[in-house]
Amino acid sequence: MNPRIPVGYDEVGRWLRNFALSHGRREHPRVDARLEIDREREGESYGLRLALDGHLQPPADAPPLEFGYAEVAEGRARFAWCEALAQRLRGEVRRLVSGTTRRSA
Numbered sequence: 001m002n003p004r005i006p007v008g009y010d011e012v013g014r015w016l017r018n019f020a021l022s023h024g025r026r027e028h029p030r031v032d033a034r035l036e037i038d039r040e041r042e043g044e045s046y047g048l049r050l051a052l053d054g055h056l057q058p059p060a061d062a063p064p065l066e067f068g069y070a071e072v073a074e075g076r077a078r079f080a081w082c083e084a085l086a087q088r089l090r091g092e093v094r095r096l097v098s099g100t101t102r103r104s105a
Contacts, residue, residue, distance in 0.1 A: 020089050
Protein backbone atom coordinates (compact mmCIF):
# COMPACT_ATOMS: atom_id res chain seq x y z
CA MET A 1 0.00 0.00 0.00
CA ASN A 2 1.21 3.42 -0.87
CA PRO A 3 0.70 5.93 1.99
CA ARG A 4 0.48 8.76 -0.55
CA ILE A 5 -2.66 7.34 -2.13
CA PRO A 6 -5.70 8.73 -0.29
CA VAL A 7 -7.93 6.14 1.35
CA GLY A 8 -11.42 6.49 2.72
CA TYR A 9 -12.59 6.24 6.29
CA ASP A 10 -14.39 2.92 5.71
CA GLU A 11 -11.38 1.32 4.02
CA VAL A 12 -9.05 2.34 6.85
CA GLY A 13 -11.60 1.01 9.35
CA ARG A 14 -11.70 -2.36 7.56
CA TRP A 15 -7.91 -2.47 7.65
CA LEU A 16 -7.88 -1.75 11.41
CA ARG A 17 -10.50 -4.41 12.16
CA ASN A 18 -8.73 -7.02 10.02
CA PHE A 19 -5.37 -6.15 11.60
CA ALA A 20 -6.89 -6.53 15.09
CA LEU A 21 -8.47 -9.86 14.13
CA SER A 22 -5.27 -11.19 12.63
CA HIS A 23 -3.12 -10.38 15.63
CA GLY A 24 -5.80 -11.12 18.21
CA ARG A 25 -6.37 -14.60 16.86
CA ARG A 26 -2.70 -15.38 17.32
CA GLU A 27 -3.49 -15.30 21.04
CA HIS A 28 -6.90 -17.01 20.90
CA PRO A 29 -8.67 -18.37 17.79
CA ARG A 30 -12.18 -17.22 18.81
CA VAL A 31 -11.38 -13.57 19.44
CA ASP A 32 -13.43 -11.06 17.49
CA ALA A 33 -12.76 -7.36 16.86
CA ARG A 34 -15.60 -4.86 17.08
CA LEU A 35 -15.11 -1.48 15.50
CA GLU A 36 -17.13 1.47 16.73
CA ILE A 37 -17.76 3.94 13.91
CA ASP A 38 -20.83 5.79 15.07
CA ARG A 39 -21.96 9.10 13.59
CA GLU A 40 -19.88 11.26 15.98
CA ARG A 41 -16.70 9.43 14.94
CA GLU A 42 -17.26 9.34 11.19
CA GLY A 43 -14.20 10.55 9.34
CA GLU A 44 -12.37 11.30 12.59
CA SER A 45 -11.73 8.26 14.76
CA TYR A 46 -12.42 4.62 15.58
CA GLY A 47 -13.20 2.81 18.80
CA LEU A 48 -12.07 -0.80 19.03
CA ARG A 49 -13.03 -3.57 21.42
CA LEU A 50 -11.96 -7.17 21.40
CA ALA A 51 -14.55 -9.82 22.23
CA LEU A 52 -14.42 -13.42 23.40
CA ASP A 53 -17.48 -15.47 24.36
CA GLY A 54 -19.53 -12.37 25.20
CA HIS A 55 -16.76 -10.69 27.21
CA LEU A 56 -15.21 -7.44 26.00
CA GLN A 57 -11.78 -5.85 26.34
CA PRO A 58 -11.90 -3.03 27.28
CA PRO A 59 -15.08 -3.86 29.22
CA ALA A 60 -18.37 -2.30 28.12
CA ASP A 61 -18.30 0.18 31.02
CA ALA A 62 -14.87 1.49 29.96
CA PRO A 63 -13.98 3.53 26.88
CA PRO A 64 -12.85 1.53 23.83
CA LEU A 65 -9.33 1.61 22.46
CA GLU A 66 -9.19 4.88 20.52
CA PHE A 67 -7.54 5.43 17.15
CA GLY A 68 -7.59 8.55 15.03
CA TYR A 69 -8.41 8.12 11.36
CA ALA A 70 -5.29 10.02 10.22
CA GLU A 71 -3.12 8.06 12.67
CA VAL A 72 -4.27 4.70 11.28
CA ALA A 73 -4.24 5.82 7.63
CA GLU A 74 -0.62 6.93 7.95
CA GLY A 75 0.58 4.33 10.45
CA ARG A 76 -0.60 1.28 8.54
CA ALA A 77 2.22 1.82 6.06
CA ARG A 78 4.94 1.96 8.75
CA PHE A 79 6.38 -1.27 10.09
CA ALA A 80 7.31 0.08 13.54
CA TRP A 81 3.80 1.50 14.09
CA CYS A 82 2.19 -1.77 13.01
CA GLU A 83 4.50 -3.79 15.26
CA ALA A 84 3.69 -1.60 18.28
CA LEU A 85 -0.04 -1.88 17.55
CA ALA A 86 0.21 -5.66 17.16
CA GLN A 87 1.92 -5.97 20.55
CA ARG A 88 -0.68 -3.71 22.18
CA LEU A 89 -3.57 -5.70 20.73
CA ARG A 90 -2.06 -9.05 21.67
CA GLY A 91 -1.64 -7.78 25.24
CA GLU A 92 -5.30 -6.76 25.31
CA VAL A 93 -6.31 -10.24 24.11
CA ARG A 94 -4.17 -11.87 26.81
CA ARG A 95 -5.98 -9.73 29.43
CA LEU A 96 -9.31 -10.69 27.91
CA VAL A 97 -8.48 -14.41 27.91
CA SER A 98 -7.17 -14.37 31.48
CA GLY A 99 -10.28 -12.47 32.62
CA THR A 100 -12.68 -14.93 31.00
CA THR A 101 -10.90 -17.95 32.47
CA ARG A 102 -11.03 -16.41 35.96
CA ARG A 103 -14.76 -15.71 35.60
CA SER A 104 -15.38 -19.23 34.32
CA ALA A 105 -13.55 -20.96 37.15
